[in-house]
Amino acid sequence: MTPxxxxxxxxxxxxxxxxxVILILAGLVLFMMAYWPTGxxxxxxxxxxxxxxxxxxxxxxxxxxxxxxxxxxxxxxIIRTNGMSLGKLNYGKFKNTKNGQKMFLYLTGKENIVCFxxxxxxxxxxxxRTNP
Numbered sequence: 084m085t086p087x088x089x090x091x092x093x094x095x096x097x098x099x100x101x102x103x104v105i106l107i108l109a110g111l112v113l114f115m116m117a118y119w120p121t122g123x124x125x126x127x128x129x130x131x132x133x134x135x136x137x138x139x140x141x142x143x144x145x146x147x148x149x150x151x152x153x154x155x156x157x158x159x160x161i162i163r164t165n166g167m168s169l170g171k172l173n174y175g176k177f178k179n180t181k182n183g184q185k186m187f188l189y190l191t192g193k194e195n196i197v198c199f200x201x202x203x204x205x206x207x208x209x210x211x212r213t214n215p
Contacts (some may be wrong), residue, residue: 113137118167118174120191123211133189133208135174141189143206148199157184157198157207 119136125145126132134140157179164185166175171192178185186205190196195210 115167115169120172120174120189122191123189123209125211131211141187143201148201148206150197150199151205153196153198153207154184156181157186158188161186161188 117137121134124132129145131143132140160180161177164176173188173190189208193209197210
């Protein structure tokens with residue numbers, strides 16, 4: 084019995100058309116991994132590191148920040164301008180749509196957050212000073 088040439092052609096077409104889909108999905112996974120928050124650490128030099136899964140995290144000298152109170156309703160109306168959001172995970176640049184306040188978020192769903200300013204930018208991050 085000889086194989087049906089029509090069936091072989093359809094199988095080949097499906098396999099070839101699935102390659103771009105697989106490549107796009109792999110690219111999306113790598114993109115998300117590049118922004119995936121891994122935690123906040125403070126090293127012996129008193130530097131705060133906002134870690135990410137791939138690449139180098141943001142390093143902020145703790146003695147150069149000014150901790151501020153969390154403004155009321157700061158996170159109620161925000162949009163992402165650059166970064167990643169997935170459920171309670173928020174990493175990147177965001178903007179409050181009501182007052183235009185731009186900020187950098189590093190939130191992983193923990194209850195306590197802290198705001199600080201560094202180099203003219205408002206950071207809203209998980210509170211590294213509290214126990215997990």
